[in-house]
Amino acid sequence: MMLGLVLHSALTYNVTVHGNVWNIKDTEATNITTDFLVLMIHSFRMPIFFLIAGFFGALLFYERKPWQMIKNRTVRIVIPFIVFLLILTPIMQFSFGYASETFGGQENALTNALALFSEFSVYIPKSTSHLWFLYYLFFATTFTVLLAFLLKKTPKLTQRIKKNGNYIFHKPVLRILFFSGITFFILTVLKTPMVASSTSLIPDTNTFVYYTSFYLIGWLLYTSKQQLETLKKYDWLCVILAILLVVIQGILIQYADLGLKSNTNSPLLIAFSSSIVWLFIFGITGLFIRYGSHHSTRMRYISDASYWVYLIHLPLTALFPILLQKVPINGILKFLIVTIATAIVCFTSYHFFVRNTFIGKFLNGRKYPKNLKSL
Incomplete structure (x- = not known):
């Protein structure tokens, strides 16, 4: 699920035209590397x-x-x-x-x-x-x-x-x-x-x-x-x-x-x-x-968060590129910024508004404590 965030962040900067499947394109910042990344992720995700x-x-x-x-x-x-x-x-x-x-x-x-x-x-x-x-x-x-x-x-x-x-x-x-x-x-x-x-x-x-x-x-x-x-x-x-x-x-x-x-x-x-x-x-x-x-508290946390992250990430991968449209940097940097910014918003919202609430129970079957000292 997490790779969906990376894939959708990359699509805006693809050289390939995706038509109505993804009609957002920063034409001034396309980079063929993002095309290869999308091809690879889509092949197995x-x-x-x-x-x-x-x-x-x-x-x-x-x-x-x-x-x-x-x-x-x-x-x-x-x-x-x-x-x-x-x-x-x-x-x-x-x-x-x-x-x-x-x-x-x-x-x-x-x-x-x-x-x-x-x-x-x-x-x-x-x-x-x-x-x-x-x-x-x-x-x-x-x-x-x-x-x-x-x-x-x-x-x-x-x-x-x-x-x-x-x-x-x-x-x-x-x-x-x-x-x-x-x-x-x-x-x-x-x-x-x-x-x-x-x-x-x-x-x-x-x-x-x-x-x-x-x-x-x-x-x-x-x-x-x-x-x-x-x-x-x-x-x-x-x-x-x-x-x-x-x-x-x-x-x-x-x-x-x-x-x-x-x-x-x-x-x-x-x-x-x-x-x-x-x-x-x-x-x-x-x-x-x-x-x-072996059990990993960090990996368990990421696994628990993945459902929420995937559900809400897509609008963010469409909106964040707008903020970067006029910024004079290449497509790879824009892609990385969009990916990181989207991940930060998704995980922060999960931690404070989902993990220990009825939403977390709805998605994962139970509430989890917010305490991260054991991570």
């Missing part, structure tokens, strides 16, 4: 999120009663999605409307943006915005739970799946090749190397199929959890190879003059995307198991 969600969804399903798991997911996913979609919709329309008109040279940008609040339609959600992941997490969870109930009726098939999963996860090279092959097949069928994050209120088939595949594999990983330690093998190598492949992929898109874009239906780009995502997933997961298996 949400796939690994859905895989982890599948893993812990399975934990709740098998370690507690299935209906307790369903209740938990409803409270942690469905209700926050509805509440924050309603709260954030007018804020999002204001912030992005104001930023877009400001960078477009509109003199009355602020007046026009504020005028939106007088219209009833501004309060009605027209998209899921950056909360799309909760929307599709609900669909992925529902689909997988139904599938799990069906598999309970076929114990022999279930055992065979567990056995094969154990074998595949145990083999470092095989697991990368096997799951990359599955992703390659899915992307080939979907005819794109990069599945766009659909923010439409009408469910998108491509988004559902792609991200649910990672949720399912995360669920399968839980049934083979005894193999988690094996993910530490070649973890650093996987991450380094993934970064190198991202750089090569970016060069092919930006400079190779092959007519390729990040979403061009090309077997070459699909092969890159399929390999990169699983190298990152197994590499990063292995690194977290290696270095993050």
Whole structure:
């Protein structure tokens, strides 16, 4: 979730034109480095999120009663999605409307943006915005739970799946090749190397199929959890190879003059995307198991804050660039300032207004003390 803050802060300074997906651009401060950063983060951020969600969804399903798991997911996913979609919709329309008109040279940008609040339609959600992941997490969870109930009726098939999963996860090279092959097949069928994050209120088939595949594999990983330690093998190598492949992929898109874009239906780009995502997933997961298996108060604090930070960060990544528009510094510095400023506001608001309040309990299931002496 935290990488969403970095990704959205970088988009304003991308050389790439993102159209209506991100219509804010500081044309005087674009920098190709931010494009590579966005390409890299987008290649694994949400796939690994859905895989982890599948893993812990399975934990709740098998370690507690299935209906307790369903209740938990409803409270942690469905209700926050509805509440924050309603709260954030007018804020999002204001912030992005104001930023877009400001960078477009509109003199009355602020007046026009504020005028939106007088219209009833501004309060009605027209998209899921950056909360799309909760929307599709609900669909992925529902689909997988139904599938799990069906598999309970076929114990022999279930055992065979567990056995094969154990074998595949145990083999470092095989697991990368096997799951990359599955992703390659899915992307080939979907005819794109990069599945766009659909923010439409009408469910998108491509988004559902792609991200649910990672949720399912995360669920399968839980049934083979005894193999988690094996993910530490070649973890650093996987991450380094993934970064190198991202750089090569970016060069092919930006400079190779092959007519390729990040979403061009090309077997070459699909092969890159399929390999990169699983190298990152197994590499990063292995690194977290290696270095993050022990309790850390700091990491727990950041983890608890991440939900709130992600929910509220997006309007800030649209508004802070306005303050820097006329500042004569390069795009990298502006990107860093926007990222840091957004993080400071998000974490400060979490600490003083969320962590030990009903909002913190609503998002994380309990209130936490503000005392940081133990950090």
